[in-house]
Amino acid sequence: LKPLAQAGSSRNSHCRGSCRTSWGGMQATLLGQSNATWEVDKVDYKDEECFRRHGGTRYVQIDFPSANASRVPPDQDAPVLLTDESTNENVSVQRNWVCYSVFVRGSDKAVDNNMEARFAMSKYRHFGGAFMQVSFMMLVGVLLLAFSAAVQNQWARVGTLAGVVGPIYAGCGIVSRWHQRKYLNISGTSQETWFIAILCFQTAAIVHAEWARPEPDYGMLCMHIGYIFNFTPLKPSSMHIITIFFGLLPFCLLQVSGPLHVNEDLTDFPFPEEDGVSCRSPNSAKSVVTLMMPTVILFYQVIVIMRRDESLRIDMLESGDLKKQQQQLAIERAKLEEVLSTMFPR
16 A cells, blocks of 8 residues: 655654554554655655655655564554555566566556556656756756857757757756756656657657758767667657657668758859769768667667566566565564563563
């Protein structure tokens, strides 16, 4: 269970006396749990004091040490120590549509939507720091490319990089750093759909920036593909939509059709020929490399993200099983302590 817990207003003292929690419309009072450890699921606060300081109602999970477990009557053990990991007993990870992995229930082999939602939320929490840092690093690289394009009077490229691509990188870093609550609660909402749409638009803008230069290059697109696959907390299907349909395919069409700027004045000058080949002939070898590099990198990232997603899901199940065993150990230890205490005279 994930109780909705509202912390007190004090910032300097820990949870003493009684705190009231609620779940599923029921109320329960936890008495005397002064050493309780608060683990915030949606917001990564260090301890209960930090949770109080930043305030608000959050989905939390409360673990009690074995010393306090003895205070709970035997018939109340299950409501206090039971968490949503206890539903993992019949859940397994199964490959779906070759590239994707899902949680399935062992009883009916249906997709476990509860586990899928928890896994999506955990990715936003775990990838938050790397996503913020790399977003700002990508912003610096884009500004340098925009400055280089301005020196070469490529103003259409400057406008695309400095006006579209760079601000989106900056927005991603700012939201994940200074609006952490909103960032951690974005999973499964309409805001996540808008987030995916913005990244799609950014990827198309990167392709347009390459189209606006005399000689397209695959470097910026490959960096962006690595950014999407390795640092964004999105689902693999969303990553594929962003990078394939708005990145690789338009870039291949660009490479076939040619760049935006063609210096027509050069047609008035003679071009030397070497071995019967004009210098104006397209460099087919370079064109093939420009097409192949993003394709190979994208294919490699698809394989890596497939293995990583499956490994993260398996690790989530195993950590849930380990936590259940630790909780069961605390219960058994409390029962043994109670039995031993009755054997000695008072």
